[in-house]
Amino acid sequence: MSDTIEAVGLTKRYGDQLAVDGLTFTVQPGRVTGFLGPNGAGKSTTMRLVLGLDAPTAGTVTVAGRRYADLPRPLHTVGALLDARAVHPGRSAANHLRALAETAGIPRGRVDEVLGIVGLAGVAGRRAGTFSLGMSQRLGIAAALLGDPPVLMFDEPVNGLDPEGIRWIRTLMRGLAEEGRTVLVSSHLMSEMALTAQHLLVIGRGRLLADASVEEFLHRHGTETVLVRAGEQDGLARLLRRAGAQLDTEDDALLVHGLTAAEVGKLAAADGIALSELTPRRGSLEDVFMALTADAVEYGVGA
Numbered sequence: 484m485s486d487t488i489e490a491v492g493l494t495k496r497y498g499d500q501l502a503v504d505g506l507t508f509t510v511q512p513g514r515v516t517g518f519l520g521p522n523g524a525g526k527s528t529t530m531r532l533v534l535g536l537d538a539p540t541a542g543t544v545t546v547a548g549r550r551y552a553d554l555p556r557p558l559h560t561v562g563a564l565l566d567a568r569a570v571h572p573g574r575s576a577a578n579h580l581r582a583l584a585e586t587a588g589i590p591r592g593r594v595d596e597v598l599g600i601v602g603l604a605g606v607a608g609r610r611a612g613t614f615s616l617g618m619s620q621r622l623g624i625a626a627a628l629l630g631d632p633p634v635l636m637f638d639e640p641v642n643g644l645d646p647e648g649i650r651w652i653r654t655l656m657r658g659l660a661e662e663g664r665t666v667l668v669s670s671h672l673m674s675e676m677a678l679t680a681q682h683l684l685v686i687g688r689g690r691l692l693a694d695a696s697v698e699e700f701l702h703r704h705g706t707e708t709v710l711v712r713a714g715e716q717d718g719l720a721r722l723l724r725r726a727g728a729q730l731d732t733e734d735d736a737l738l739v740h741g742l743t744a745a746e747v748g749k750l751a752a753a754d755g756i757a758l759s760e761l762t763p764r765r766g767s768l769e770d771v772f773m774a775l776t777a778d779a780v781e782y783g784v785g786a
Contacts, residue, residue, distance in 0.1 A: 485547070486512050486560075486633040486665050488533055492542030495528055495689075502528045504689035505542065510667050512633065515660045517680030517697075518669040521776050525689040526669045527565065530638055534563055546634055558587040561634040562627030567619040567642070572612025576603055576622050579611055580629060589630055597625040602651070616643025624652070634665040641672060653679045673769035687776045697768065705771040709739040709747050712760040719756050726750055736760065 488510040495503040503525045510516045520526050531537045533544050535551035546554065546561050554560045570579050580594040598604045601621040606614075611622060620643055627635055637656075641649050649672075656679055660666045667684075670676050676683070683700050685693040693700055710733065713719045720730055723739055726746070731738040739747055744763035751758050766774070 487548075488544070488546055488634060488636075488665060488667060489548075490529070490533075490542065490544040493529065493532060493539055493544050494541040495525075495532060495537060496540045502689055503532065503539075506686065506689070506691050507542075508684055508691060508694050510665055510684070511682070512665040513660060513663050514681040515656050515666045515668060515679055516682045516684060517676040518667055518684050518686075519673075519676065519772060520669075520686040520692075523688075524686045524776075526686065527638055528689075529686070530563070530565060530636055530667075530669070533636065534561070534565070536565075556587065556630070558583070558589065558630035558632065560630075560632050561636065562630060562632040563636040563638075564620070564623035564627045564640055565636075565638045567616065567623040570611040570619065570622065573610055575608050575610055576614070576625075577607040579622065580625060583626055583629055587630055593629060593631070597628045600628060600655075601625045617645060617648055620644060621648075624655075633663070635659060636667045638669050639671065640668060641670060641675060649675060673767070673772055677768040685772065685775060687778070692775055701765055701768065701771055704775050705765045706740075706774075707743055708764045709742065709744045710736050710760065710762040710764060711739055711747055711751075711758060712736045713751065713756050713758050715756050718754070719751060719758075722750055722754055722756070723747065 490506050490508050493503055493506040506529060518526050528537065532539050533546065533551065551557060576598065577594060580597065581591060584591060584594055598607050601624050603618065603621050603625065614622065620640055624640060640652055644652060653675065656666055656668060668679065677697065680697060682696050683693060693704065695703060712735065716737065720737060723730060723742065726742060728742045729740040744761055748761055
């Protein structure tokens with residue numbers, strides 16, 4: 484059975500609130516899948532449903548073909564970080580991991596191994612309650628890795644990390660995926676997701692808005708603008724406006740909305756206007772995400 488996370492019609496209600504609304508998706512191994520959505524979109528609820536922490540109102544979700552509750556050795560199949568502070572504050576980092584290892588039949592030597600992987604070997608004896616948020620995130624990641632599972636889930640793992648830590652976790656996530664593992668990561672940092680994820684699941688108000696590679700997502704949902712420079716800038720501007728384009732200026736160039744680079748080039752050539760620059764641009768992942776989820780934001784900022 485492939486080590487996938489698969490949801491079919493996954494739905495969760497809390498009273499009158501529909502938190503997850505008929506989600507159907509498959510998270511495949513061998514790539515980092517970014518799980519994106521505004522606050523209140525249902526990301527954390529979906530992850531809790533995957534891990535059996537909440538029961539679905541309707542639909543199913545499985546890991547490696549089984550419900551989480553039916554996995555014979557769950558920590559050996561799926562590792563997860565949902566709440567970095569969910570550790571007894573009086574217990575040392577090493578003892579926290581040893582307790583988890585003991586209950587899951589994991590060799591004690593694995594504790595030292597994962598502490599080294601996440602950079603906490605030097606503070607293994609410190610109480611978790613003294614850790615910064617960034618250190619707690621690292622400890623949570625160590626716990627997720629403890630059983631060497633093929634499926635990994637991380638909810639906002641870069642919270643509290645400094646730039647070095649963010650780069651480290653980016654490298655770790657991609658390395659885990661390159662080993663053939665299934666990696667699902669939620670984050671609000673679009674710039675980081677653009678560097679880390681190869682595939683995206685985007686939800687809003689509990690519904691699936693996109694399930695695509697990063698490149699496909701940007702192409703399908705983004706809008707192209709064109710930066711163009713010409714010796715006859717005024718004449719080019721009149722020509723483009725007649726063709727229905729909207730124009731802005733950027734330094735000494737025109738920024739064209741509503742026409743593709745190919746269309747701009749053909750119009751200029753047909754009118755004998757020589758171009759010194761013709762550069763297509765697409766919005767960033769953040770731009771495209773904000774446009775796609777604009778109607779799914781639970782708490783917007785008023786004017």
